[in-house]
Amino acid sequence: MVGVDISGRHAEEDGRYNRITACVSAEVDGFNVFSVRDVNVFVVSTPEPPNLRTLVEEVSKALNGLDKAEEFTVVAEPGEFFGEPEWRVSALLGVPFKYAETVAEREVVQMAHKLAYGVYKGVKMGLKVARSSQGSPG
Amino acid sequence: MPDRPKAVLVERLEWGQESRLDELEQLAESAGYEVVGRFKQLRHEDPKYNIGRGKVKEIAEFVREHDADKVIFENELKPVQAFNLAGEFGVEVIDRFQLILEIFAQRARTKEAKLQVKLARLKYELPRAREMVNLAKKEERPGFRGLGKYEADKYEEMIRRKIAKIEKKLRQIERDRKLKRKHRRRLGFELVTLAGYTCAGKSTLMRRLTDEKVHVDEKMFSTLDTTTRVLNLDGHKVLLTDTVGFVDNLPHWLVESFKSTLEETAQADLVLLVVDVSEELSEIKRKLRVCHRVLDEIGVRSPVVTALNKVDLIGWEEAERKLEALQGMVSHPVIISAKTGEGIDELKERLRAVLSRYWRNVRVRLPADPRSMSVVSRLHDMGKVLDERWSEDGVELYVEVSEKVVGRIKGMIEDMGEVEVLD
Incomplete structure (x- = not known):
């Protein structure tokens, strides 16, 4: 599975939106995370607030940087895609998608959240993201 | 047998929402009601009655005709809605949460x-x-x-x-419980807690595993008080605790109120999750999702062994097919029947294998001394003696014990002999 989290959905002081999409690819069963295969982040800064279309695009770009991402189900917390049904998000992403429902899935999404938030804080402090799919400055 | 109070069940569904009326009926029957009618309506919430006015009239008539004693709503009711509905129906109106509270109140013993x-x-x-x-x-x-x-x-x-x-x-009770848990751990017992959706067969499994008489009932929430018994896993004694079952749509305040009971699950060294595999796959998945949510909410991070129970009702082939479909939602799955005993040996073996991460192999050498006898006897109580060799110089034992008691063994032997942890 691949856990996804998006940080920075709210406007910054300068009115821009600095979003970080983090993906964590992991091997799990219902309750255990056995290993993390790969991680990737996608950073983007836009003058407009995000909508479903932009979020899906950004998640797709973050997934592109992962090894064999297309083979796994993408999992996110309910609410990440404005409460849209799973089938719709799945159709837009072009890969199987579901909202987290097991302990292990929640844990991987939580890892993605920590990664996204950490990068968000770093970017805010002026750090440059070296190994990521860097988006356009908007 | 006295007449059971008659209840009418009502559910308002939003578009695309799945009905939970069957489970509500099970709950109502567990609370001692005779369900005389079921009503469903697909619509948005009405602020005054929750359901539509036409449906209110229809139900009011039904209640009068069948002399019902209570109307039970699947949906959460606002006080004003319960007040207005009670006025229309002429009987008390409660919601799912109040019904669960009624059941809990009937079952609470301690x-x-x-x-x-x-x-x-x-x-x-x-x-x-x-x-x-x-x-x-x-x-x-x-x-x-x-x-x-x-x-x-x-x-x-x-x-x-x-x-x-x-x-x-409750904080005081929780402190006492914590002390008891600490004491049990010091004695070298690993703690295993049974968890699962209500009616999955946890108490039957507890009885099967421990050969003890634990109250078993077909009704929902027959276990509300925790029960702890010793389970012997091929020479290793672990403590098995039966706890309250989970149910869908359990509000946060209810989970919080049972925190000290659920804490028992959160603090366990292993959680034995019991799933009723005889149900429809969609229903098994729904109940498993609830278990995952509750276990995550109470912070369970111990290993989980999943017992897919009631194979006697569907047969092994179907159970294995269902297990295949449940792979992403379970850990260490074992198919069993707590009723007939099928798969119980395999389950015990799985529990032993998972718990063995907490066990250490220790070699103890003791001199030929009368005091050694009492130490040997205590080692037999503390773990599994794998080998015991007596000679003129004394005794050498290989013991598999919980890592928690290695320090105690060292303290017990002190200068008398030698203790070596092998792995």
């Missing part, structure tokens, strides 16, 4: 369980107190009697005071 039920009831009432008192002052209605004499502020304050008092008592 002081702790009784306090938890009281706390849950008060937490349910608190946000509704002001509105309920104001409504009760308007007119007498079933379910609102006696509240009119209070002032809204004072009634709310009274509930707050009661909550604080009960929480204080």
